[in-house]
Amino acid sequence: xxxxxxxxxxxxxxxxxxxxxxxxxxxxxxxxxxxxxxxxxxxxxxxxxxxxxxxxxxxxxxxxxxxxxxxxxxxxx
Numbered sequence: 001x002x003x004x005x006x007x008x009x010x011x012x013x014x015x016x017x018x019x020x021x022x023x024x025x026x027x028x029x030x031x032x033x034x035x036x037x038x039x040x041x042x043x044x045x046x047x048x049x050x051x052x053x054x055x056x057x058x059x060x061x062x063x064x065x066x067x068x069x070x071x072x073x074x075x076x077x
Contacts (some may be wrong), residue, residue, distance in 0.1 A: 008022075017061035023051045030054075032064065042075040043068055 015035075022031040025047070030046040030066035033039070042071060050067060 013060050015060035018064060021055065040077050042077065043072040045072050
């Protein structure tokens, strides 16, 4: 298996639950760093449109919970 080069753009958020999100449009990978635990979770196969809606959502945590969490394959780091 060959490793893919991934280029993330990191965005800090004002969310109470999510400290930052990073997205790579080529690999469609979203990373979220959570405030309470500091854990970073990687979600695979997230469409660009969904990421765009996430970062412009009135409630980033709510949108994340409703549309991303539990909907995509996860890798924890």
